[in-house]
Amino acid sequence: MKxxxxxxxxxxxxxxxxxxxxxxxxxxxxDTYFPEEVAYAxxxxxxxxxxxxxxxxxxxRLMYGNCYCTRDMLNQFARGRYDYIDGLVSxxxxxxxxxxxxxTLIMFPDLFSHYLFTPDYLDARTSKDVxxxxxxxxxxxxxxxxxxxITDEKLDDAINVYNKNRALLRRIYELRRFDTPVxxxxxxMEIMLANQVMDKAEANVMLESLLSDIEKREPYQDCVRLMxxxxxxxxxxxxxxxxxxxxNVVVDELDNGTGCIANDVxxxxxxxxxxxxxxxxxxxSALKDSIWRRRQERIFQLYEDWQADGVIIAKQIYCHPxxxxxxxxxxxxxxxNIPYITFERDTTLPQEETRLAVxxxxxxxxxxxxxxxxxxxxxxxxx
Amino acid sequence: MTGEFRKWPExxxxxxxxxxxxxxxxxxxIDIGTTxxxxxxxxxxxxxxYASIHTGADFTLAANTVIAKALASSAxxxxxxxxxxxxxxxRRNVLYATKTQDEISCIAKGARxxxxxxxxxxxxxxxxTTKAILLHEWDRVREFEVSDKCATGMGRHIxxxxxxxxxxxxxxxxRSLETENDPEPVSTTCFNFxxxxxxxxxxxxxxxxxxxxNEVIASYLFAVAWRILGTVGKLAPLDIGDIKIKxxxxxxxxxxxxxxxxxxxxxxxxxxxxxxKHDPQLxxxxxxxxxx
Numbered sequence: 001m002k003x004x005x006x007x008x009x010x011x012x013x014x015x016x017x018x019x020x021x022x023x024x025x026x027x028x029x030x031d032t033y034f035p036e037e038v039a040y041a042x043x044x045x046x047x048x049x050x051x052x053x054x055x056x057x058x059x060x061r062l063m064y065g066n067c068y069c070t071r072d073m074l075n076q077f078a079r080g081r082y083d084y085i086d087g088l089v090s091x092x093x094x095x096x097x098x099x100x101x102x103x104t105l106i107m108f109p110d111l112f113s114h115y116l117f118t119p120d121y122l123d124a125r126t127s128k129d130v131x132x133x134x135x136x137x138x139x140x141x142x143x144x145x146x147x148x149x150i151t152d153e154k155l156d157d158a159i160n161v162y163n164k165n166r167a168l169l170r171r172i173y174e175l176r177r178f179d180t181p182v183x184x185x186x187x188x189m190e191i192m193l194a195n196q197v198m199d200k201a202e203a204n205v206m207l208e209s210l211l212s213d214i215e216k217r218e219p220y221q222d223c224v225r226l227m228x229x230x231x232x233x234x235x236x237x238x239x240x241x242x243x244x245x246x247x248n249v250v251v252d253e254l255d256n257g258t259g260c261i262a263n264d265v266x267x268x269x270x271x272x273x274x275x276x277x278x279x280x281x282x283x284x285s286a287l288k289d290s291i292w293r294r295r296q297e298r299i300f301q302l303y304e305d306w307q308a309d310g311v312i313i314a315k316q317i318y319c320h321p322x323x324x325x326x327x328x329x330x331x332x333x334x335x336x337n338i339p340y341i342t343f344e345r346d347t348t349l350p351q352e353e354t355r356l357a358v359x360x361x362x363x364x365x366x367x368x369x370x371x372x373x374x375x376x377x378x379x380x381x382x383x
Numbered sequence: 384m385t386g387e388f389r390k391w392p393e394x395x396x397x398x399x400x401x402x403x404x405x406x407x408x409x410x411x412x413i414d415i416g417t418t419x420x421x422x423x424x425x426x427x428x429x430x431x432x433y434a435s436i437h438t439g440a441d442f443t444l445a446a447n448t449v450i451a452k453a454l455a456s457s458a459x460x461x462x463x464x465x466x467x468x469x470x471x472x473x474r475r476n477v478l479y480a481t482k483t484q485d486e487i488s489c490i491a492k493g494a495r496x497x498x499x500x501x502x503x504x505x506x507x508x509x510x511x512t513t514k515a516i517l518l519h520e521w522d523r524v525r526e527f528e529v530s531d532k533c534a535t536g537m538g539r540h541i542x543x544x545x546x547x548x549x550x551x552x553x554x555x556x557x558r559s560l561e562t563e564n565d566p567e568p569v570s571t572t573c574f575n576f577x578x579x580x581x582x583x584x585x586x587x588x589x590x591x592x593x594x595x596x597n598e599v600i601a602s603y604l605f606a607v608a609w610r611i612l613g614t615v616g617k618l619a620p621l622d623i624g625d626i627k628i629k630x631x632x633x634x635x636x637x638x639x640x641x642x643x644x645x646x647x648x649x650x651x652x653x654x655x656x657x658x659x660k661h662d663p664q665l666x667x668x669x670x671x672x673x674x675x
Contacts, residue, residue, distance in 0.1 A: 317531075317532065339526075341527075341528075341529070342528070342617065343529065343531060344531045344532060345532075346532075350532060350535070352472055352511075353511075353512055353529060353530075353532075353535060356485070356486050356487070356512065356514075356529055357487075357527075357529045359485030359486070359487070360485050360486065360487030360488065360514075360524065360527055360529070362485070363485045363487060363488045363524070364487070364523075364524045364527075367523070
């Protein structure tokens with residue numbers, strides 16, 4: 001059976017093979033606020049555009065000043081990596097993502113494209129109606145493009161597939177709560193990233209099989225447990241670096257980590273409203289955590305629940321949502337005496353500087369580290 | 384470039400006693416940095432010998448050379464040393480080390496040895512990175528910050544600037560303080576911007592006038608100090624509880640010997656750094672030896 005790691009590393013080949021096998025179309029998207037269920041119900045495979053690290057001689061001329069992730073996304077389109085993509089959707093989100101979307105469409109005007117407005121104030125009174133209306137417009141555009149009808153039955157099927165997918169991924173995260181987890185941070189993030197570029201029905205089969213295999217694994221040793229915050233990452237180099245230093249990332253608060261699996265679509269008669277409410281109700285991303293600030297308490301809750309000992313904040317350089325969010329996160333961590341480090345990265349990880357900082361953090365934590373009431377693999381409390 | 388202007392003096396010292404013969408524990412710390420390498424040898428927690436050399440291109444060769452210089456004419460050999468802890472960028476190239484130790488802990492420990500228990504804020508300014516460390520009242524790291532990419536390699540590039548300006552590195556700091564009014568810094572966005580602006584001023588003919596040349600150096604070193612202050616600033620972005628830059632500041636690392644940088648940092652922080660009893664460049668090696 002293919003592994004998630006293999007799919008992640010060969011994601012373009014996977015998508016091309018899926019298209020050849022099913023004869024259906026692939027829709028690219030950027031942000032986890034994109035309501036994939038609607039596209040899935042239309043028969044599309046939503047594929048998240050992920051950044052890589054590749055020499056870039058294109059984007060300096062086209063969108064200088066963007067973060068390197070979004071520049072690389074455009075670079076990959078320019079180099080033909082995404083030549084199998086039939087359509088591209090952007091939502092109301094980070095300005096850099098929008099620039100990448102807009103510039104890609106200038107280069108590839110024949111792509112089906114749609115801009116889906118998701119309210120910035122997620123909790124405002126009118127947000128649910130605005131979101132419902134936007135989803136309706138999006139569904140109509142898909143129907144027109146594909147010549148198909150998005151029925152309630154198709155939406156129900158998509159909701160079930162995606163709810164199951166999120167539930168299975170949450171089970172993977174639950175396994176990381178144990179003092180001696182059976183899955184590492186790097187393995188989990190590989191699964192999370194691969195899952196975002198896969199057909200979710202196939203991903204669900206693979207996840208069920210993986211969960212059954214993991215149960216038979218020997219647990220990893222108890223070690224310094226770290227939480228990862230900050231901008232999204234598109235590889236697992238940081239998690240691997242942490243593991244090479246004898247620690248483990250046990251939980252994250254990343255948009256493409258816990259942020260995209262925390263809640264499900266609760267069935268309603270109005271399916272589009274149900275989907276809209278799920279996306280409005282998901283944990284606030286840094287960009288949308290304005291006015292009603294909820295991220296700090298969520299971060300602390302995750303930190304406590306997964307018994308982390310310290311925090312790594314890895315911000316992508318020029319990432320403005322996390323640049324402004326960091327101040328509030330620092331405040332929280334300092335007020336609660338939580339050890340942390342902050343650094344900037346781009347699509348690559350500065351290995352030695354990061355190693356220096358992570359080693360320092362581990363040394364800071366290790367002498368005073370206690371496990372007051374941890375959880376064993378069987379779920380029983382240990383002293 | 385001949386390399387004559389970028390050179391700083393290597394140094395070493397060896398105790399004239401033979402206390403190591405009766406010592407119960409002999410330890411050594413080896414700090415292999417990108418620019419300089421240091422070794423410190425302790426006999427029963429007493430400093431017995433040390434050395435500092437240019438690292439060069441070969442980390443392993445630097446590790447072998449620096450320990451040989453630290454042991455110098457003593458009859459002590461590497462085999463006699465019980466534990467040897469390696470730290471710094473090239474720590475994995477110290478083939479005779481018995482353990483490796485993270486730089487933050489080493490610098491913190493070494494700073495306490497050099498400056499005594501009073502020091503609570505350590506600012507380590509090396510060839511590759513800047514580290515700002517807050518210490519607890521006791522011997523533990525409270526919080527630390529490491530410079531971001533926009534300041535990486537700053538220390539090492541000051542050597543390049545010295546070479547291009549043809550001003551000896553060891554004189555740059557003092558020359559920058561000889562200006563009547565301290566000029567504004569060149570670009571403080573990132574170290575590379577500062578470097579390129581400094582080069583622009585240089586090309587405009589500032590070399591013709593000694594005083595103007597000092598101004599260019601002052602503007603450049605002020606910008607370097609500003610980038611370092613950026614790292615320090617992240618240590619105390621908020622006034623929460625008792626976490627703030629304490630008044631007892633100690634500099635470590637090679638740039639600690641550049642007064643053009645340290646004086647400007649002191650002025651901006653409104654703090655006078657304390658004087659240590661050993662060369663600040665030895666902090667990481669001393670700390671590694673004490674933690675070995």
